[in-house]
Amino acid sequence: MTDSKSFVNTLPYISNPIEEFGSFKFVDWETGIYPKFKGGTKQREIDFFVDIIQKRGLRNILDFGVGGGLELSGIIKTLKKHGYLLESMEANEVDESFINLASKLFKQEQQKVLIHKANWLDLPKAEPSYTHRFDFGFLTGNSLTYIGGGTREYTKKAQQSIVTKFAGLIEKGGYIFIDSRNYDYIKSLMNLPKEEIFENFTFDYSVYYHGFQEKVLVFPAYISDTVVVLHYYDKDYKKWSKLDLYPIYQEDMLEILNKDFEVEDTYHDFTDGYKDKSLFVQYLARKR
Numbered sequence: 001m002t003d004s005k006s007f008v009n010t011l012p013y014i015s016n017p018i019e020e021f022g023s024f025k026f027v028d029w030e031t032g033i034y035p036k037f038k039g040g041t042k043q044r045e046i047d048f049f050v051d052i053i054q055k056r057g058l059r060n061i062l063d064f065g066v067g068g069g070l071e072l073s074g075i076i077k078t079l080k081k082h083g084y085l086l087e088s089m090e091a092n093e094v095d096e097s098f099i100n101l102a103s104k105l106f107k108q109e110q111q112k113v114l115i116h117k118a119n120w121l122d123l124p125k126a127e128p129s130y131t132h133r134f135d136f137g138f139l140t141g142n143s144l145t146y147i148g149g150g151t152r153e154y155t156k157k158a159q160q161s162i163v164t165k166f167a168g169l170i171e172k173g174g175y176i177f178i179d180s181r182n183y184d185y186i187k188s189l190m191n192l193p194k195e196e197i198f199e200n201f202t203f204d205y206s207v208y209y210h211g212f213q214e215k216v217l218v219f220p221a222y223i224s225d226t227v228v229v230l231h232y233y234d235k236d237y238k239k240w241s242k243l244d245l246y247p248i249y250q251e252d253m254l255e256i257l258n259k260d261f262e263v264e265d266t267y268h269d270f271t272d273g274y275k276d277k278s279l280f281v282q283y284l285a286r287k288r
């Protein structure tokens, strides 16, 4: 390991691929990377959600960022297998290609899921409109991180306003489940040379994104208080993409949630309790 005070300049990677993948073609993340990176869902993860829902007797569920729909579809399928009846199953999505992907999956699985098209910024306005509140709203796969701005304080405020909009769709006593990448861990790697970043950014198993490091290499190229740049390399097809996002540090997320919710549990990669090194941090919180 390098001395923690030494400085490694990863700035060139903010806009460029790393040297060994310099010839890769740049593609759109949603269509060029996501499907392969996402892979299938793990039953263990679906069971985790099903357990939360069944134990608390929750009946009205909403996926705030449905993406390709794999989690929501898996949850509905497993609940049905358990003979557990839901009153409503709905989803929110802003991206047309994701709406098409998820609609196709729900149709194929013969699941009646109502998809509302809305940008979170405009909530509760949506097309079609929301007609009731939910007792379980979830946002998985590092999604809130799309919202932010030029300072850590601004990012916190912007993310806070979205979480408060989510809260408006959840009834009192209902739950929100939300996650983000463990940006605190990513930040701890930023003084390392890139070979060591890759070495440290390996995990026993991946959550949500089951193509991670097997099919699509992820390289955390840069992180500061205000911006995080993640590179995605598909070695088979020599494609790459990157996302410039707004980091969510754990301390900030707890503060954000605390305004409308009481945090009941935090998990790292679906395991209860604290860990320094994890891919995702997940929060389960109850509406005040």
Ligand SMILES: C[S@@+](CC[C@H](N)C(=O)[O-])C[C@H]1O[C@@H](n2cnc3c(N)ncnc32)[C@H](O)[C@@H]1O
Residues within 6 Å of the ligand: 038, 064, 065, 066, 067, 068, 092, 093, 094, 095, 098, 118, 119, 120, 121, 139, 140, 141, 142, 143, 146, 208
């Ligand atoms: C990283 S994807 C995760 C998708 C899915 N939950 C999963 O785990 O595969 C981020 C999701 O957030 C949604 N999203 C990002 N910004 C949004 C916004 N401003 N309004 C509504 N949805 C948004 C995207 O369309 C996408 O569905």
